Amino acid sequence: MSAPHMDPDEFRRAGHAVVDWIADYWSTLHQRPVAPADPPGTVAKALPSVPPTTGGESVEALLADLDAIVLPGLTHWQHPGFFGYFPANTSGPSLLGDLVSSGLGVQGMLWATSPACTELETVMMDWLAQLLDLPQRFRSTGAGGGVIQDSASSATLVATLAALHRASAGRWRVSGVDRRYRAYTSVHGHSSIEKAVRIAGLGADGIRSIDVDPDTQALRPDALRAAIEADLAAGDVPAIVVATIGTTSTTAVDPVPEIGAICAEYGIWLHVDAAYAGAAAVCPELRWSHAGLEYADSYCFDPHKWLLTGFDCDAFWVADRGELIEALTVLPEFLRNAASESGAVIDYRDWQVPLGRRFRALKLWFVLRWYGAEGLRAHIRSGVALAARFADRVRADDRFELAAAHPFSLVCFRLRADDDTNAELLARVNRTGRVLLTHTRVGGRYVLRLAVGSPQSTETHVDEAWTLLTDAAKDLVTP
Numbered sequence: 001m002s003a004p005h006m007d008p009d010e011f012r013r014a015g016h017a018v019v020d021w022i023a024d025y026w027s028t029l030h031q032r033p034v035a036p037a038d039p040p041g042t043v044a045k046a047l048p049s050v051p052p053t054t055g056g057e058s059v060e061a062l063l064a065d066l067d068a069i070v071l072p073g074l075t076h077w078q079h080p081g082f083f084g085y086f087p088a089n090t091s092g093p094s095l096l097g098d099l100v101s102s103g104l105g106v107q108g109m110l111w112a113t114s115p116a117c118t119e120l121e122t123v124m125m126d127w128l129a130q131l132l133d134l135p136q137r138f139r140s141t142g143a144g145g146g147v148i149q150d151s152a153s154s155a156t157l158v159a160t161l162a163a164l165h166r167a168s169a170g171r172w173r174v175s176g177v178d179r180r181y182r183a184y185t186s187v188h189g190h191s192s193i194e195k196a197v198r199i200a201g202l203g204a205d206g207i208r209s210i211d212v213d214p215d216t217q218a219l220r221p222d223a224l225r226a227a228i229e230a231d232l233a234a235g236d237v238p239a240i241v242v243a244t245i246g247t248t249s250t251t252a253v254d255p256v257p258e259i260g261a262i263c264a265e266y267g268i269w270l271h272v273d274a275a276y277a278g279a280a281a282v283c284p285e286l287r288w289s290h291a292g293l294e295y296a297d298s299y300c301f302d303p304h305k306w307l308l309t310g311f312d313c314d315a316f317w318v319a320d321r322g323e324l325i326e327a328l329t330v331l332p333e334f335l336r337n338a339a340s341e342s343g344a345v346i347d348y349r350d351w352q353v354p355l356g357r358r359f360r361a362l363k364l365w366f367v368l369r370w371y372g373a374e375g376l377r378a379h380i381r382s383g384v385a386l387a388a389r390f391a392d393r394v395r396a397d398d399r400f401e402l403a404a405a406h407p408f409s410l411v412c413f414r415l416r417a418d419d420d421t422n423a424e425l426l427a428r429v430n431r432t433g434r435v436l437l438t439h440t441r442v443g444g445r446y447v448l449r450l451a452v453g454s455p456q457s458t459e460t461h462v463d464e465a466w467t468l469l470t471d472a473a474k475d476l477v478t479p
Contacts, residue, residue, distance in 0.1 A: 004055045014059040021063050026078070029456065033433030034082055035075040043073040080456040081435040083465060086276045087453020090310035093370035097363030098310060108357045111345035112337040118346055121148055121361035124368070128315050131373055132281040135294045138317035146317040147351040148360045152275035153192035155300035155316040156242060158324070158352060160196045162298070163240035163269030165327035173327065177201040181239040182231050184208045186219035186254060188247040190273060214443060217252035217404055219243065225262055240269045245289050246277025249440040250404035250412050253289050260295020272299045277408050279306040282376045289407065306453055308379060309367050313360050325350040379455060383409035386452045386462045393466045399477055403442045409452040412442060419446035421476050428472040435465045
């Protein structure tokens with residue numbers, strides 16, 4: 001019995017049905033609860049305990065089960081009332097680009113395995129560098145260049161490995177971690193930094209968490225210098241500093257010019273993590289946040305957060321691609337080919353941890369061509385304006401207070417009450433199913449976060465969030 005392959009005509013019919021289903025989902029998304037209320041295990045119990053013996057189920061049956069089983073168990077990240085975490089935007093052009101990528105099914109580990117996969121990615125990374133006005137040293141026309149990673153977590157890990165290679169003068173490739181190397185980031189640096197340091201073999205003790213300014217929540221350069229000098233005095237080797245543009249808790253911007261000068265003085269690799277806020281630099285008026293980037297050895301941001309490109313797509317650049325390749329390349333005989341040995345092509349397998357790689361550049365190409373620079377700027381500016389609108393509501397209500405600056409599209413705020421009351425406020429608002437917010441701690445205090453980012457979010461949705469908050473507050477605090 002032959003396998004029930006889907007021929008092109010069957011695919012065309014099923015594909016139309018799936019595209020219609022997605023379009024219907026997007027158009028009715030605002031009617032759904034943002035997050036499910038069912039207990040753990042609900043979806044698993046609704047699924048058969050054994051796989052099907054025979055195939056051939058219709059696409060209509062699959063879509064019916066999507067409606068009945070999967071959708072009720074989802075947190076809807078594209079919902080206009082999704083204000084939790086940071087956005088994970090997608091868009092029609094991005095989805096279509098991913099569809100083409102999946103349909104082509106190419107493996108882009110080497111230039112030779114699909115030349116267009118590599119060359120389109122190189123050009124897209126140069127396009128992005130122009131849109132953000134990144135330093136010239138990151139362009140592929142010089143010694144640097146960009147590559148698409150799956151996430152900022154992988155970008156940080158790759159930067160850490162390259163930094164270790166430099167700090168060990170190349171010994172790391174042969175003998176591994178032969179000394180105590182140190183990494184530095186602010187206490188608000190992303191958890192992926194600690195994970196990268198641990199994966200790289202430095203252990204949890206290998207990371208130095210640097211104090212922040214209590215007013216700006218940004219890393220203190222004097223504290224960084226003190227930590228570096230203390231480690232040098234102890235015989236340790238400072239390897240990498242990770243500065244953040246737009247921290248996860250509050251979107252604080254570390255002082256990259258001062259941090260960069262310190263890194264240059266001590267010969268330390270500087271990686272700048274702008275996972276969320278980097279997208280803001282498509283707008284000239286927000287490029288102040290990238291001051292000092294000329295010091296960076298590597299930089300990344302996530303188009304899949306705030307630039308209408310579906311997950312996964314992290315844009316990662318290095319100032320010297322030779323250092324990165326030297327640190328990561330492994331070349332078995334079966335991958336040798338004339339193009340690679342000519343030195344005239346880029347093999348992106350040497351720029352990442354995995355060997356294999358998808359054709360992610362297609363969705364960037366589709367997004368950049370569909371929206372153009374002005375369309376992307378309009379999206380970013382809309383998010384910033386909606387966040388400012390919400391912050392104005394907070395300022396005007398004496399029961400509430402802002403907990404941090406809001407330079408981008410995240411607002412951190414709280415009731416003028418204890419932590420338990422603020423936690424209850426968050427729980428009550430999220431239980432409505434109309435919005436989803438998250439929390440953090442700023443200065444040790446429990447703080448609510450409202451992150452605007454969905455392209456479907458409007459003033460109406462932000463105002464609804466504020467109404468839900470103030471209604472819940474009436475029962476929690478006395479005037």
